[in-house]
Amino acid sequence: MSTNASRPLKLGTRGSTLAMAQSGQVAERVRRLTGRPVELVGITTYGDVSREHLSRIGGTGVFVSALRDALLAGEVDFAVHSLKDLPTAQPPQLALAAVPVREDPRDALIARDGLTFEQLPDGARVGTGSPRRMAQLNAWARALGRRIETVPIRGNIERRLGFVRSGELDAVVLATAGLRRADMADAITELIDPSAVLPAPGQGALAIECVASNEDLTTQLAELDDPRTRAAVTAERSLLSALEAGCSAPVGALADVRDEGQDVTELHLRGVVGTTDGTTLVQLSTTGSVPASAAESLARAQALGRELADEMLAKGAAGLMGERAH
Template sequence: MTAERALRLGTRRSKLAMSQSGHVAEAVRQLTGREVELVEITTYGDTSREHLAQIGGTGVFVTALRDALERGEVDFAVHSLKDLPTAQPEGLVLAALPVREDPRDVLIARDGLKFTELPAGARVGTGSPRRMAQLNAYARSHGMRIETVPIRGNIDTRVGYVEKGELDAVVLAAAGLNRIGRSAEVTDFLSTDIVLPAPGQGALAVECTATNGELAAALGELDDPFTRAAVTAERSLLAALEAGCSAPVGALADLLADGQIAKEMRLRGVVGTTDGSELVQLTTTGPVPSSQDEALALGRELAAEMLAKGAAGLMGERAL
């Protein structure tokens, strides 16, 4: 009997992408008993030196992986969910959204400083208009004086700005640092009351072609229903705002529990100008979604309230 060929997993080449794809590959090996080989793919977002807001952000880390899927060069792909456009292409399915990592943003600062301990005039690097908007808004309202500096690059490059003394601090996603074993370098985990994460931050998406039903079913064993409900609500809000993944939009869905029993889902959303001078931040709660449609409705409901409060005028860059 001939052994089944190895499954081909498409992944970006970055250290973080390879690490998170490696974790998924091992889980798939355990599930299916088949070998999984990583196929490294370079995306436009990896090669462009422009800031994400300038190149549109939406799909720049994703398109090449999806093209490889559709051409049959790989069997499935792993994405950081926050990089995915909200519109799902025909022919591809998100077969699994595994248990989400920590969705928060974190600070890596010189001298072990926390965000509220940064000195006046501190230079804080981030590639995200969303982070800039919320950090600057918090600083304004609490009498802090910081300068947010746009940066790009991988984790090593960004942390290097602090190590070389070019910046006082950088802001990164906790999930990425956790996945590559560098969370010990964090000097402050930023409360979601200060900075709401990007919609879907901390979650991975495992994608395959819709025609490969057997593989989709196998990958579906990795799916976490709460993660899927939460990120569906967050991404529904993003879609209803007609914003791309480089827009200054934050969202987080979490469970409100009574003892051990989850009673409601809370969805928080924020949109702001990058200088922090204007911010629309609202919250809604509803029953824990029992279907995709209910999660989508929760996101659309909050987006409608935010648009009524003037959110559209604050977003600047729209999805390309």
């Protein structure tokens, strides 16, 4: 075995409990795939150290740039991101080598006393750092004839759950995938149906990135790619890109891929944009056939995302994205 083949692969990851947990799971799969040891390298990003609301610091790329810098500098061989944190434009020097099978994309409610959203009292304080969630949670409460107070929060999973345990908040809303990967899913009091709250584009999926010029590693990591997940998140991110919105914008999207036959699958894409107070939402969906061929599948998924974005913009979506939480 050559020296290079026996050298541990360095996996760049954010240092949070969740990031280390999900990167550790990927590392184990890469060990089995390549036969090489994998070493986790914790990297602090600007989004980790800033306490500003994401909409104030720009949102897009704040959890990603430092990892990408480490890749380009040769400090790590590949990196694992939460896909929803990735900017929609892919740098040519880096390859999105794999998008593994997606975890549950839904949002989850963690409420005091085991309450569901519909059981929360009028005026309940619900914590979330996401304008997207604020918009849809407020709209949901309005539809129930009630009012909630959405409270901007930041911090890791433990800190956010602590707001409920301490009684400071009645509930918080987090990604189901993160709670499951961090082995904290027992805190969930309700899995929120996407018909009430659409998740962030790419939520629940991971992105495995490496330097594009490292063709051998790119090819090996591609074995972890799940074509159905890749097609779904491609449609969602195409919608986000066509809306010219960043990952901190109040945009929700979810694509479902369903088999229609041996050579064709059906992709159903839903999107939403809203004001953070929930008074106005633009929510539309579209369905299209996606060929089995990988290249054609991604091209069609991208087209569906752009088409739905055009429809949403025609309904006034651009004006709603400017009204964010500050």
